Amino acid sequence: MHAQPFPRAPEQNPTIGAVRHFAAEATIHAQGERATHVVLVLHGLVRICGTFQDGRRFISTFLAAGQIFGFEHESTHHAAAEAVCDTTAIFYPARDPAAPTPLPPQIEHALLRQTAQARNHARLLARFSAIEKLSAFLLECSGRAKSRDLITLEMTRQDIADYLGLTVETISRGLAQLKRDRVIAFITPRQLKLLNLASLEAESQ
């Protein structure tokens, strides 16, 4: 889990503690690709997503600076990882599956938190209405943002839809309703102000 020196340029071989940069929409690893490394996000935003045969897409999580991904229980990645916006990340070699070194406690803790988050996300998908899902999503963004009430959406409406199990149209209509209700205000379509955090929290239980 430690960076080690490696003779080749990190841009060419990201297996050993290499810092790499990704442009928006770049693929970090594909679905089904061999899991050779785990990745720590330094800056930017990453989405973990899978695609169906018929083109339906699902985003299981967004990962911001400080979060780690790429751990698998199989030898391949169960989903793709893609940069949502310009993203910097550091690659660590995956442990030898045959003789794994113990997980550092903080990594183990991060994995347990991610499991809990995945279950919470499932709960949201199963039982929330469109407005409730959107409210929860905005609060999630608020938690990532520097200031609680001014957030920048790095992702497209399609990304939000694929994360919440909705369509772009429903996202748009939901945001319009929250705007009418004076819960949010738009600075640009991607930048918005949260005018009523309490109401958002009420919506998202």
Next chain:
Amino acid sequence: MHAQPFPRAPEQNPTIGAVRHFAAEATIHAQGERATHVVLVLHGLVRICGTFQDGRRFISTFLAAGQIFGFEHESTHHAAAEAVCDTTAIFYPARDPAAPTPLPPQIEHALLRQTAQARNHARLLARFSAIEKLSAFLLECSGRAKSRDLITLEMTRQDIADYLGLTVETISRGLAQLKRDRVIAFITPRQLKLLNLASLEAESQ
């Protein structure tokens, strides 16, 4: 993570490698309860579920014999664990959060698989229709059953609904449709035969 001798009867203090038995619908641990142990299912079926203020319920997973639960990233359980049917389980003391011993590799692997399962469940909830969800669920039961095509549903229709993010009525109608389509046949409402596994697999992608 090993059973240790303990002077008191395991029925009274289940903290140390104690085997305990639960009747159907019994609570194994409540939501918010302090996480003092992890539990290995020996026999039966356990559901992990959370309840909303307004009574909506969500089941994040079912755990059968051989599966383990109770690991948390906080000091309390984020959801309740309840016996679906008569269930036997063995309780191990949770590791000291201040000075955790390393996770055994097979436990770590189980946790990673549970995370992947949670994300797969989220994908199902987000993007599948009622029939697709039901098909996936029946295949899941089939995987737990002794024979691939004869399954016993230990849980109620309400449990299935709360696991798939649907209502009991929709579950009932979906099963009726699968019966009309000769994909399943009922022996009793809780015992059914899978007549067309290929068609179930097609439905659930």
Next chain:
DNA sequence: CGTCTAGTTGAGCCCTGTCAATAGTAGTGG
């Protein structure tokens, strides 16, 4: 036999998806 619960079925409605058109935004090149 009566009661209770689990499950099924029906009727109607509403939320969200689909399809389509429009508006806004960003990027490019002259």
Next chain:
DNA sequence: CCACTACTATTGACAGGGCTCAACTAGACG
């Protein structure tokens, strides 16, 4: 700076899948 293009987002009309409410059926149990 503006015209052109491509993409992203919004809005409208309509349809349908699943929810709600309600009645009914089937077992289980005393």
